[in-house]
Amino acid sequence: MRGQKYDGKEGRNTPAPRRGKETMDGIITILCALIGSGAATALVTGFVGRRAEQRRTETGESQGMRWLLQDRLEQQALEYLRRGTVTYEELRNWNRGHHIYHDLLGGNGDLNGLKEELTRLLYGKEEIND
Numbered sequence: 001m002r003g004q005k006y007d008g009k010e011g012r013n014t015p016a017p018r019r020g021k022e023t024m025d026g027i028i029t030i031l032c033a034l035i036g037s038g039a040a041t042a043l044v045t046g047f048v049g050r051r052a053e054q055r056r057t058e059t060g061e062s063q064g065m066r067w068l069l070q071d072r073l074e075q076q077a078l079e080y081l082r083r084g085t086v087t088y089e090e091l092r093n094w095n096r097g098h099h100i101y102h103d104l105l106g107g108n109g110d111l112n113g114l115k116e117e118l119t120r121l122l123y124g125k126e127e128i129n130d
Contacts, residue, residue: 066105073097077114086121094118 076094080086086094098115101107 062105066101066107069097069101069105070107070111073101073111074114077111077118080118080121084121086118088122091118091122 073094076090076097080090080094095115098111101111102109
């Protein structure tokens with residue numbers, strides 16, 4: 001603080017900050033951050049939405065595969081129920097197929113009742129809690 005006398009009271013002889021430019025710089029910084037984050041959000045949302053749409057779009061192959069797997073799982077389940085028994089290994093393999101049908105191929109849950117019946121058949125429980 002060249003050329004100014006210090007009287008022992010802080011801030012008294014110091015020049016006032018240039019608030020106009022600093023305030024404008026702060027506002028510009030905030031606006032840039034908002035615009036940048038909005039653009040990034042739009043890009044990410046668009047990308048995620050596009051990927052989800054691609055997953056929902058089904059080909060004839062995926063529909064056919066889901067139908068064949070559902071038919072096969074139903075036939076296996078009905079055979080186990082007619083037989084009145086299912087082994088642990090059979091149920092494990094059936095559940096693996098059910099996972100592919102339901103979770104990976106987007107099955108609609110038609111086989112969930114059979115899954116519970118087969119589990120009940122193996123473990124002999126009245127109620128199955130997932």
